[in-house]
Amino acid sequence: MISNAPTGTVVLIGGALQAGSDAVWQRIVDEAGGPGAPIAVFPTAAHDPERIGAHIVAALNRCGARAEAVPVAPHLEGVDLQARLHDPDLVARVAASRAVFFSGGAQELIVDTLQPGGRATAMLQAISAVFEAGGVIAGTSAGAAVMSRLMFRDAMDNLAVLKGQWRAGHEYDQGLAFVSPDLLVDQHFLKRGRIGRLLPAMRALGYRHGLGVDENAAVVIKGAALEVIGGSGAVLVDLAEASADAELPAFNLRGARLSYLDAGDRHDLASGVTTPSQRKLQGRRVDPAAAGFTPGLPSDRYFLDILGDGCILGAMTQLLDGPAAEVRGLAFRANPRAGDPAPELGFEFQLRRGPGLVGWQAQAVGSDDYTVLGVELDVVPVRVANPLFTPLAALPRPVVESVLAGRGGPKENGDGDGQR
Structure with missing residues (x-):
């Protein structure tokens, strides 16, 4: 774990980069110094590290880098992992790189390999040296998850985390701390409905800011400055003014603030100022509090699965550009699992128009690309009937x-x- 204030650049990729995503790969190369930049690729998290490592190396080299895979991965056959971690020649090559890239896979493999028991290996110290010298640390999926000081380890069940399943060394663990100590990172965010685990994790671990990066998107971080690139966006959560009712027997939250930053948008964590992309500024400004506001989205949908694919963003845009000042959705399990200690427990997400809610819609005809700033969110525990319905x-x-x-x-x- 690095101890100094961030000095380099971090690139967080939410996973599942699609064809035509060379802009993301090119940005990593450019940030590392451009053509010929030496980049060390760690397929440590992958279950097929040779194939995954070769794919990442090829993508970076296609954009002008001089990338090579570092053979440090638990699933590499015939490799003495401990010897590689402390090989002085290999460590020196990594330290001389201008960027380090972590693959996707299982993030626990990264921390258990490079930081066993919370102690940095010689290899992790070399990676930290790259960052402290102003280099780039990038990662996709699992490789993005490890960037916080604390990280999600194995918390695949969002609803279980909402219900209180939260254990050190299981659902969460120490990360590598390449981003601000007050920022918790998550990935595959909209696709997998991970707002359900980010909110309780932030409360439990004492984070003010949470950043959920969607698939096929990346966030470039330099100090407190964030920039979204790629084909999708990221959700920024701020709990500075959030509170909870200690009398309630389950997770609850009031006054969280959510924003959705689309490709090209920038945000400063220190000042709280967001600058929409030029594409958005040339489009339609959406202010539901403005005189003469006409909703662009006539829907009054209730989200029966707020943790479903893209649903939290759908609720945010409906709140911004729809007819109602409140949008609600439910997180629950319609088919409770055996052994579920609280099969009737669910959570209603209540999104409200608070002061300062504003957004922008891209100018293209039929575009549903929005930037949404300042949604207020409450999460209320509720009792759900089981069965939910009968014929x-x-x-x-x-x-x-x-x-x-x-x-x-x-x-x-x-x-x-x-x-x-």
């Missing part, structure tokens, strides 16, 4: 036909209430 009982045909025709049910004794 309707069969009704006589005349009753069914009457209901379908919109005439209501049968009337008794002329009372007109349609009840039986």
